[in-house]
Each structure stands twice: as structure tokens, then as C-alpha cells.
Amino acid sequence: MSGDTAEPVPARSGQDSSWRVLLPIAVLAIGLALWELVVRLNDIQPYVLPGPWLIAQTLVTDWAVLFESLLVTLLTTLEGFVSAAVGGIALALLFNRSRWLEHALFPYAIILQVTPVIAIAPLLLIYLPQQVAVVVCAFIVAFFPVLSNTALGLNSVDRNLAGLFQLYRASPMQTLRYLKLPAALPHILGGLRIAGGLSLIGAVVAEIAAGSAGAGSGLAYRIAESGYRLNIPRMFAALLLLSAAGIVIYASLALVSHLVLRRWHESALGKES
Template identity: 55%
Template sequence: MNGLFARLAPLLALAALIGLWEVLVRACDIPPAQIPAPSLIAKTLIDNGPQLLAATAITLREALLALALAAAGGLALALVFAWSPWLEKTFLPLAIALQVTPLIAIAPLLLIYLEPPTAVLACAFLVAFFPILSNASAGLKATDRGLIELFRLKGASRGTILLLLRLPSALPQIFTGLRIGGGLALIGAVAAELAAGAAGNSEGLAFRIVEAGYRLKIPMMYAAVALLCLCGVALYGALAGLGHMVLRRWRDEPETEA
């Protein structure tokens, strides 16, 4: 019973928060142009479903593609850094510089030189890349030294140790980086779409937010933001579930009583 309540607690808290929101808006007679009620937001979602879902599909596709590229590039570069510490000292400062540069400053520049879809993809890739790289590098460095020495005693080469010992040992932190990178890829895609949408060159969900803001369609803005939240939660949940499936061997199994 306690386990079931623990699983339902987040949903119950969310339902209570939405109910309180609805009651306060109605009780205080707040106009929809200021704060729309959840029921009005839900109605807006239903009435504009095809348009919003099409925009959501564009944004989510951009974020997923950027995440896939960031995962492949970040993991590959982390393996290169683990193979050659000299290369890590050489190129890691550049990766850090790209990470700490504000995305809102990069997006308009990329839109000058790239087509809007490519610029959005590049922005999402840049913000998702470094967390994956840093977590993968930390995981590769954290391999037990005793196991490394054991592999060496058995005659294993550097490549064998890297691929058969250090890489599997780093999987928990790699998946941590993927969960962080997934959320950041969505944020990067939305931020780039906002910049592109301000110039009238985007079709994603963030562009719908900009468009609704220009037309003072506040319920539409809330509906688009709600879809973005759902996409973020779904993406995080999917990555967490994938990590749980892959890392079940790393988790302690409950002991069975005789």
C-alpha cells in the first residue's frame, strides 16, 4: 500500500495543484488574458490540437536528433580523451568555452550563417554535448584501479581495457549525462526556435509561443508551454527507463528469504 501511494504521490500532488489553480482563478475572477484557468488551457489544447501537435513533433524531432548527435560525439570524444590525456588537456578548454557561452548569444549568430532548421539543431547539439562529454569522461576516469591492474596482468591492451572495462564501468555516469543532455537538448531547441521565430523563420512549438504572444493569445501560450513540459518529462522518463533496463546488473538485487 505504501509503495502504491509513493508512486501515485506525484500525480496526486500535480492534480491538487491544478485543482487549486482552477479554484483560485475562478474565485478571484482573473481574466484569461492574465492567467487562464487549467480548464481553458485544456480546451485550447483540444481546439488547436493538430496545429500544436505538428509544432510539437518538429521541436521534439530537433531535440532528439541533437541528443543523438551529442551522445555519439560526446561519447566518442570522451573515449579519445581517455585514450590520450594530452588531447584532453588540449581540447577540453574549447569544449568548456562553448558550454559557458550563453546560448541566447549564439543562436542569432548561427541563424546568420545557417538555415533555421540547421541552426536550431546546432544550438540544441551544443548545449547537450558538454554534459554528456563531461559525465562520460568522469565515468571513464573513475574505473577501479585494481581492476585495471588486473587486466594489465592478464596481458590486456589499452584498447581492450578501454572498451571492455572502462567503458562498461562508466555506463551509470554516461546515462546520467544522457538524462541531463536530453533536457538541455529540448531547452536548446526551444531557445533557438524562439530566436528564429522572432524573425519569422521557424515552425516549431516555440514559434507558436512567440506567435501567440504577438496576438495576445495567452491560453495558447500556456497550452504550448504545457506541451513542452510534457515533452521534457516524457524524454527524461524514456532515458531514465532505458538506463534502468541497461543498468539492472549494477543494482543490488533484493535478497529472498528462505
């Protein structure tokens, strides 16, 4: 009837966010319980498939060795990521200033991206010191997403705003600072989020290649070493640390992106509600 008043709908945003957090945790717990149950019921040997409890015990007992290797891998990842971020953003700015330079160098960036890093790593280990070669591999993998996303953002400026800046005779530096860089910032941060995980992948691949050559101290080297010695619980523990490191890297970069964009960009404003 027309005189009836609609009842207020209770807010469900808090409940929805709780389910989003609890549901993956519940799935993980069920999966780990089934894994442990299958290993125990079938009496599967640890060198074939260790259970989650044995992996957790190995993570505790071998923590000193694994943590030291984790720090080496994280340092390599950080060096590769920072160099890729600086190099990719700087080159994209140069491309935006000179179309001739973009047409001359961008195809080589594409070639570098599509060439498998596992094929480049052994060559780099021949011509460069080990640590430098590992960092270069992390740089190669992470460089292109930063370059392409930054270039896309700089070229996606609204034409009406660009015309307004020309009308007021803004200098190229003013246009870059007050128009192009703010417009490109979401693309840059998106490229950095991708590059963070890829730099870890590049470091892992290079460490595995270095380990096959008889040298290395990173976490990926520990995985390869454990495989050679059939120490499968340590291999799973090292793999768990690598996965956790990748999650922390992505979450940290996503948090930085949200904090930078939350007050003005649509992609972050929607998450506040």
C-alpha cells in the same frame, strides 16, 4: 520475555510505492482546482490568466497546429541529442587515449558550455540555415554533460583491475571493451539522461530566437507567437506540451538506464527490492 517470538512486520513496499504515485497526483489536482477557483471567483480575463479548463479546451481545439509544432520540436531535440551523444562519447574516448588531446581541447568544451546559448543562437541563425542552427543549439547545450560524464567514467576504473589487465597483457582495445566501457556505462547513461532534457531546452531557445527573426514552426515559436497575439490559453497549452515532452524524454532515458543496469549495477539493484 526471552520466550516471546517477534511478530513479522508486514511488507510496506507496495503501500509506499502507491503513496509515491498518488501524492503528487493529489497535489496536482488540488493545485489545479484552486487555480480554476481563483480565476472564476475573481473573473480574471483569459488574456491575463486562463483557467485550467480553458487551457484544456484550447489544447483540444488547437491540437492540429500544436501537435505539428510539437513534432518539429521533438525532431530537432532528437537530432541534437543524438549528435551530442555520439560526439560527446567519441571525444571522451579520444581524450582517454590521448592526454595531450584532452588538455588541448577540453578547455574549449568548457567555454562552449558556459557561454549562454541564447547569445549564440542569433549568430548561428545568421551563418547557418535555420533548421541546422536550431539543431546546433540543441547539440551545444547537450554536448558537455555527455562528454564530462563519459570522461569521468573512463577515468574512474579500479586501479587493481587495470593492473590485472596489464598483468595479462590485454591490448588497449580489450581494456577499453571489457574494463573501461562497462565501468563507465553508469556515468554515460547519467550524462545521457541530463542531455535529453538539455537538448529540448536548447531546441526551445533556438526556436524562440528564430521566431523573433520572423521564422520558425516549432512549439517554442508557437509560444512566442501566442504571446504577441495575447492568445494566452494557447501559450499555456503549448507550454504544457513542452513540459510533457520533457517528462517523457527523461522517463524514457531513465527506463533505458534501469533496464541496462538492473542486473549488475548497485544503483539499479537497489530499486528492484
